[in-house]
Amino acid sequence: MYRYLRLPILLVGLFLAVSAYAANNSQPALTTEDGLGPQVQQPIEFPHNRHAGLHDASDPNKGGMEINCQYCHTYARRSAVAGIPPLQKCMGCHNSIDSVKDRPRIKELFKYWEAKKPIPWKKVHDLPDFVRFNHERHVKRFVEQQNRPVQEACGYCHGDVKEMTVARRQKPLAMGWCASCHEKDHPVTAEGGTPVDGQAYWYSFQKPVKTSDSALAPKAKGPNDCWQCHK
Amino acid sequence: MIDSGIDRRDFLKVLGWSGAAVALSGCGNTSIEDGKETVVSYVEANDYMVPGIGVYFNSTCAQCDAGCSINGRIREGRVLKLEGNPDSAINKGKLCGLGQAGVQHHYNPDRVREPLLRKGNKGEAISWDKAYALIAEKMAGVQGDEIALLSGGVSGHLKVLLGNYLDSLNTKNHFVYEAVAPGVVRAANQKAYGVEMPRYRLDKAKVILSFGADFLGAWVSPVHFSQQYAQFRKGVDGQRGVLVQVESKMTLTGANADRWLAVKPGTEGVLALGIINALGTAAGEVADLVKEYSLVRVSRETGVSVSQIEKVTALLKMRSPSLVLAGSAAEGYAHGSQNAAAINLLNQVLGNVGKTIEAPVSVPFPQMVPSKGNTAALKKFNDGLSAGKYKVVFSFGANPVFTAPGAFKFKDNFAKAGFKVAFAHYLDETALQADLVLPLDSALEDWGTQVPEYLTEGAQINIQQPLMEKLHANTRGVGDIVLALLKQKKSEEYKSYEDYYAYLRSALLQNKGALGGGGADDDTFWTDTLSRGIVKLAGSAVGLTGHQNVAGLKLPAVAEENEHYPLYLIPGVTASLRDGRHTNQPWLQESPDPLTTIVWDSWVEIHPKKATELGIVEGDIVEVTSRTGSVKAQVYIFPGIHPEAVSIPVGRGHDAMGRYAKGYGVNPFQIMDAVFEVETGELAMHETRVKIHKTGQRVLVVKDEGAAGALQMGRKIASRVSTDQIDLSKEV
């Protein structure tokens, strides 16, 4: 009897305690009204559109400069984490672009540089510590292996950055969302592709299904082992 | 917990429900820190700095004096993990647990961060300029012999600089003190072999007979010896080496031995002479010396049975070369030198000198060889203090207020010194007594060179370099402090060195040729040296004499029973805590003692027979009383201790230092009597006699060893045989 009484009490208590904790612990909402991540206030409003956007043929002072994402975000192809470009990177160009040196944001940039202080950027994308997303693998797969345009590949997760000023999270970055892509059939022998029969389908892609139509490239689903992300 | 009526199924239900609660209330967010946490980028980054990818730097472990070389993994500018540097002949890529904990020394929350000046009972943060000015002021008009410096072992360029500073002060009062050091063995070795520390070749021996040398745990160079030991176990010619350990308290090495012999405390030398006699190979004066040590007498005096002595003797006869070691258990008595001499004589009789006892190499830069710490130095320092001789006292690298034997009354004597300056990482017991505390860089932030006392293949100078930026802006390296003080005295000579780094660099570059960098340009040589972390030097072999003088060898009669204090107190030196200077590193508190599995606390080891006699069970709080004082601690019933002895590990029982050290356990140094080794004046650490009595309290001993433990829940998973019942001829 005692035992039967005790369990529900424990359950209800725990439920209340945990809910109360979770409710008090104000987390940003999973999605905002427009379905995107929260608007993040940055110390300098970095205009992604100006850097990565398309040229405006009519007016070189408008439009973007079509800089490759990887020019600044060089770590993405080298490491699991993309990091933030060092300040030195910004200065590499801005030191010699006199025409914008008097703009408030650039002045701000110089201030940090002269003080040799890093800019305290706020995180726009963050995953819980038990998830290990690997930038390098995705860049290798889509950009180097399949020759997809860089902006497209990065855009799978980061959205159309060339249209943004301060970046904002575009995708839910939740497990179901990741899986929605990993469950798709991806061609595993695109240009620059990998051999299939000898084992080396791309990283841990699942074993490719061979179609009867030999003209079609074999397709395989993305990695689905738990440990690929939960290490 | 176990019988509280909740079974596994219920537990899982609860878990499931609380999980659901979390999900419902919106904790399932993935981007948990969006827009909240700051991500800091580099201002300037080298090509090799990639976020998420580790870079590795070589340096030197500073957790003990063995001088293992380390290789630290640094990511995003933070040191994360230390491993051994494979290039070092000392540790060959390995590291002990104490060494691993070095990162906790660096990130320790209780580090001193500002220079502190005593204001009553408080420390007031002051600037470095003020601190240096204050030292200069206090030094004005003070004679050289009124100034004293107490330090731990020092070597390398720091030793040189320190020597110059002391010269400039016109003082010879440098006391090099290590609470746990083989001081007596060094002296005995000097007599027997002509060198303080020969090179022991455990790997070449077929039998090792160790008299209390815990070479796998805490003795001299444990990581190096562990590797040699592995070789020894594989065997020189396919025959597995046999280890016999003779000691009154089982050490980690003793626990690994094939044969562990409990010897009556202090009679190690008697046993050694008895074995020489039993071997029957000695002639001349040696034979004369040992002829009185008949098996029966030796057995009676040492408590080791005749058959055991015969077995060990047979083993030594059968297998050669062997190696006999004199460790801290043998040297810890008033007649420690005699014990060690008898043991060294056994080596000589067995013909081991030159085979498993080799000549060490000498370091070509004699000014850099280590000043080795011992306990005789503390006595001298303490005497000086008690006579009120010193007006200014410096202290670093040692914590004498904690480690001095209670009988020294060190704390009171220390208070008699005029102005006390401590260079410290923590506000430990000694720093708390100081008038001025100067905060030090951690070993992972500091520059330095080190020459280990125990060298292996060839000589080497170890490089210590910062693995990351300093954590606290106002800490300084020891070298920087000494240099700054030296500049007060000899500004002309040293003004060209902006800091210790500059001094070190120029000192090494000056000797580029001798350091193997001849031909290379300065920058290349320097970068190369730093990236290696070790400078290997040819070094010539020192001559080994191998003649133990028999004339002076006379063991005293076995100590009488002491009516009031019937038990010996054996201070246990453990592999992770050593003399207690690193107790504030929680990993060391947390890792179970290998023999008792106890964590975060002290204990008193008592033999089961003695415990029954006294009506004591595990967990009883007993009061251990010596002539000097008493401590109270929990009992651990331990078959690996001589019935006439109790053992308390040293290193715990701090009443300062930091949150992980303060208040855990008791400090057996406090109750240690001031008994000295007759020839060397070293502290006889095993001579304290105690009595114990129950206080009536009992606690649950917190240990990893479960109910299974040594009793194995009665299941006989691994059965136990007493060593008497083993037939040695089958064993070998």
Ligand code: SF4
């Ligand atoms: S023995 Fe351990 S603590 Fe000592 S230097 Fe080597 S790794 Fe460091």
